[in-house]
Amino acid sequence: MERLPAFELRRASSLAEAIGWLAGTPGARAIAGGTDLVPNLRDGLGSPPVLVDLSGIAGLDALVAGDDGVRIGANVTLARLASDAALAQALPAVVQAAASIAAPGHRSVATVGGNLCVDTRCVYYNQSEWWRRSNDYCLKHGGDTCHVAPHGERCHAAYAGDLAPALIVCGARVEIAGPDGTRGIAIEDLYRDDGRAHLALGPGELVAGVVVPVQPPRARSAYRKARARGAIDFPLAGVAVRLSADAGRVASLAVGLTGTNSRPLRLAGTDAWSGRAIDEALLADLGKAVQKQVSPMRTTLTQANWRRQVAAVAAQRLVRELAEAIA
Numbered sequence: 001m002e003r004l005p006a007f008e009l010r011r012a013s014s015l016a017e018a019i020g021w022l023a024g025t026p027g028a029r030a031i032a033g034g035t036d037l038v039p040n041l042r043d044g045l046g047s048p049p050v051l052v053d054l055s056g057i058a059g060l061d062a063l064v065a066g067d068d069g070v071r072i073g074a075n076v077t078l079a080r081l082a083s084d085a086a087l088a089q090a091l092p093a094v095v096q097a098a099a100s101i102a103a104p105g106h107r108s109v110a111t112v113g114g115n116l117c118v119d120t121r122c123v124y125y126n127q128s129e130w131w132r133r134s135n136d137y138c139l140k141h142g143g144d145t146c147h148v149a150p151h152g153e154r155c156h157a158a159y160a161g162d163l164a165p166a167l168i169v170c171g172a173r174v175e176i177a178g179p180d181g182t183r184g185i186a187i188e189d190l191y192r193d194d195g196r197a198h199l200a201l202g203p204g205e206l207v208a209g210v211v212v213p214v215q216p217p218r219a220r221s222a223y224r225k226a227r228a229r230g231a232i233d234f235p236l237a238g239v240a241v242r243l244s245a246d247a248g249r250v251a252s253l254a255v256g257l258t259g260t261n262s263r264p265l266r267l268a269g270t271d272a273w274s275g276r277a278i279d280e281a282l283l284a285d286l287g288k289a290v291q292k293q294v295s296p297m298r299t300t301l302t303q304a305n306w307r308r309q310v311a312a313v314a315a316q317r318l319v320r321e322l323a324e325a326i327a
């Protein structure tokens with residue numbers, strides 16, 4: 001890794017101040033825990049003139065449970081999320097996902113907002129400056145060709161944040177604060193299927209927090225990921241499932257996926273399975289649906305087809321395990 005480029009660090013004391021600086025300074029970037037941004041800057045992946053530090057913004061680290069659900073501020077750290085006993089009961093998939101991210105040192109400073117906005121990844125992108133220069137760079141940064149799909153015009157770098165699929169299956173909404181005020185959107189709408197511009201955030205907009213509703217009665221959720229190194233690694237494929245069931249039949253089923261596409265996905269078509277028996281036929285259909293809807297590309301050293309199959313098998317296993325736990 002190389003030295004950090006020069007930048008001006010501005011410590012915001014309010015959301016309004018951060019938004020004003022970000023909207024008014026071309027190329028300025030937000031920084032929260034810095035565990036994704038700083039390694040990328042050291043690899044020469046951008047040189048923002050100004051970094052706006054969000055860590056001192058009062059109230060952005062609030063985690064509040066109420067009658068309607070839980071509001072998780074953008075600056076809540078992953079360590080805090082992973083160790084919250086009440087959340088582990090209410091939103092196990094979210095807590096399991098938080099606990100699986102990076103290593104304890106990272107989680108002690110890494111934030112929910114930073115995790116949701118983590119950059120997309122590719123084996124041709126997450127490399128040092130000299131490595132990328134010797135390969136003529138690529139479409140995502142500094143070059144004009146994608147080495148993964150050379151005849152295409154888009155970047156297929158994969159979104160590999162762990163929290164998003166867990167929050168998707170729990171029906172979370174994201175609060176976005178920006179120059180024009182605050183808006184709320186379903187978490188899946190925060191993302192676009194474009195490895196170069198995967199966040200649907202306008203200039204100066206920030207994630208302020210996430211609101212997760214109370215979960216349906218008898219619903220259980222879980223998260224699982226496949227990774228190269230069990231102690232510390234991004235998901236090659238990550239799957240979250242929330243299942244509620246009654247007498248061995250699906251009441252509702254939601255499946256979220258990460259690591260396979262440029263955006264985290266909610267598996268389409270599961271609503272039609274309400275009322276179906278949770279049996280081998282359902283699991284077979286689930287496996288086929290996952291394989292069809294994910295589109296891993298050659299963005300990791302691990303084969304794309306293996307990631308596709310692992311995503312399907314992980315979804316099947318999670319549904320089976322959750323069904324047994326509910327019974």
Ligand SMILES: Cc1cc2nc3c(=O)[nH]c(=O)nc-3n(C[C@H](O)[C@H](O)[C@H](O)COP(=O)(O)OP(=O)(O)OC[C@H]3O[C@@H](n4cnc5c(N)ncnc54)[C@H](O)[C@@H]3O)c2cc1C
Binds near residue numbers: 031101110115
């Ligand atoms: C060795 C290593 C292993 C890792 N393993 C994993 C892993 O297994 N799973 C995983 O998901 N991640 C992993 N990461 C990436 C990173 O540690 C986490 O995603 C972390 O949660 C990022 O949070 P942060 O607060 O440090 O973000 P930062 O690095 O501060 O920011 C990340 C991005 O989000 C933007 N941002 C930050 N806060 C906001 C906000 N409130 N609104 C809008 N934009 C914002 C920043 O501008 C930046 O573009 C790993 C990183 C390393 C170095």
Ligand code: SF4
Binds near residue numbers: 146299
């Ligand atoms: S998918 Fe292509 S354009 Fe995107 S980072 Fe990888 S090589 Fe670069």
